[in-house]
Amino acid sequence: MTTTTAARAPTTTGRTTAAPDPTADPGRRRVSARVRILLWLLLVMALALAAVAMTTRSFLLRDVDNRINRLLTQETGEFANFEERGGDPRTGRPFTDADRLLTVFLERQYPDADEELMGLVGRPGAGPRQIRQPHDLPVALPLHKDPAARRHVFDSSESSGVLQRPRGEIRWAKVTVAQPGRAPDAAFVVAFHPERERARVDSVFHTLLVISGAALLLTVGIAWGVAGRILAPVRVVRAAAAQLTEQDLTRRIPVHGHDDIAALAETFNGMLDRLERAFAAQREFVDDAGHELxxxxxxxxGHLELMGDDPAEREETVRLVTDELDRMSRIVEDLLLLAKAERPDFVSPEPVQVAELTADVYVKARTLGERDWQLAEVADLAAELDPQRITQAMVQLAQNAVQHTITGQTIRIGSRAEGTDLELYVADSGPGVQPQDAEVIFERFRRGTARRGTRGSGAGLGLAIVKAIAEGHRGRVRLHGTPGGGATFALVLHTPRAPEGDSP
Incomplete structure (x- = not known):
């Protein structure tokens, strides 16, 4: 179609220099993600293990309290039952003496290691006399050696309680012995010293803390290695980003596995592919634009330097200079248009009657040259598209057809629906497009072999603009031969159909 320009070599690349590390900050030390992960893991695990240890200690202490309460209840219940139903082994009759009742009962009991069983006999307000088993307790101050504590328990109106002492707590319960016709002057007392039970609980708690600490250190060590393996691709990404330069975008990250890190590496490689294509296109664009301008x-x-004083020569020079400046202006306008094609507002779709748009393009194209212009067919439907951009693309295709046909040759313009696609086309009856040129004529500043063996006068941007407009409508440009000879260029647009009655 348009004339050929040999592809120029890409810009020479200089020596690749590593880009400065974007994470380097001499004024502030950074904590790595690996260390932050481990610190958070250490904090969470320490809190979790401490909560487990504290909860376990609480449960064990509650179990100790429940066991003591059951023991006190059991002992007092056994004494009450013995008092009610038991008999003196000497007489075989019920007990009538509190001392004898307490002595016989205590002789038959086997207390726990931290438990004291005793009888207290006396008058309230006076130090009671005690009856006890010969049982040694591994506590600092047992109840039978603490007169003040015994008096407090004997005088208490409660049947059970807790006695806090500087030398150890006592959990106690008692059953008063009723004497016929007078106030009780004796009582059976059960005292329990919980220090050793609680010490065992504390020992278990401390053991849990030691085990938790060891488990925490072991977990942190394992997590350090695992975090290093997981974050290794991230470090590779960081190193790759630090080594990227405008001259060298070829570095890629190896992808292993199918997890989020692998997805990150794939995304980063995709970004590098896009950057490399963008920089390559930019360099090629700048080279081509510089070459064309x-x-x-x-x-x-050259003409201005050689211009003489002859008026005719000056007039011819001015004409040539003006023509070249106009061509430069057209190139700049086309470059600006192509640059705008990268913006999201390049096209502004609106409901359009395709038949009316096709007819308008046909009327405008007829003024481009003395050709046999024909309106082949029209698509009678409404579609969402940008009428100005579509008109611009179709007129450009018509201008291209005029350049490659001669006076009187046929150029057909039309539109038709193909399934869900809309096709607007310009078909000429010229020499057609060489097969080797079909892939390159839509690139910027690329012109195929002229179909009449001559070079066109354009800069090679027209078909690139047509392609940009088609892609802006989520479509493409299709090229195929015209039956009987020639080339047909078609805009194949994936445009949504507008509801009937919405078009102007």
């Missing part, structure tokens, strides 16, 4: 500038400068 250099020619008219050279022509203008």
């Amino acid at each position: 250099r020619t008219p500038i050279t022509i203008v400068r």
Whole structure:
């Protein structure tokens, strides 16, 4: 179609230099993600293990209290039952003397190691006399050696309680012995010293703390290695990002596995692919633009330097210079248009009657040259598209067809629906497009072999603009031969159909 320009070599690359590490900050030391993960893990695990140890200690202490309460209840219940139903082994009759009742009962009991069983006989307000078993207790101050504590228990109106002493707590319960016709002057007392039970609980608690600490250290060591393996791809990403430069975007990250880290590496590699293509396109675009603009500038400068004083020569020079400046202006406008094609507002779709749009394009194209213009067919439907951009693309295709046909040759313009797609086309009857040119003529500043063996006058941006407009409508440009000879260029648009009656 449009004339060929040999592809120029890409910009020469200089020596690759590593980019500065974006994470380097000489004024502030950074804590690595690995250390932060481990610190959080250490904190959470320490809190969890401490909570487990404290909860276990609480349960064990509650079990100790429950066991003591059951023991006190059991002992007092046994004494009450013995008092009610028991008999003196000497007489075989019920007990009538409190001392004898307490002595016989205590002789038959086997207390626990931290338990005291005793009888207290006396008058309230006076120090009671005690009856006890010969039983040694591994406590600092047992009840039978503490007169003040015995008096407090004997005088208490409660049947059970807790006595707090500087030398150890006592949990106690008692059963008063009723004497016929007078106030009770005797009592059976059960006293329990919980220090050793609680000491065992504390020992278990301390053991749990030691085990938890060892487990915490072991877990942190394992987590350090695991975190290192998990974060290794992240460090590779960081190192790759630090080594990237505008001249070298070829580095990629190896992807292993199918987890989130692998997805991150794939995403980063995809980003690098896009950056590499963008930089390559930018370099090629700048090279091509500089090449295309250099020619008219050279022509203008050469004519101005050689311009003499002859009025006819000056007039011819001005005409040539003006023509080159106009061509430069068209190139700049096309470049600006292509740059705008990267923006999301490049096209502004609206409901359009395709038949009316096709007819308008046909009327405008007829003024481009003396050709046999034909309106082949029209699609009678409404679609969401940008009428100005579509008109611009179709007129460009029509202009391209005029350049590659001669006076009187046929150029057909039309539109049709193909399934869910909309196709707007321009078909000429010229020499057609060479197969080797079909893939390159839509690139910027690339022109295929002229179909009449000559070079076109354009800069090679027209078909690139057509392609950008089609892609802005989520479509494409399709090229195929025209039956009987020639080329057909079609915009195949994936545009939503507008509801009937919405179009202007």
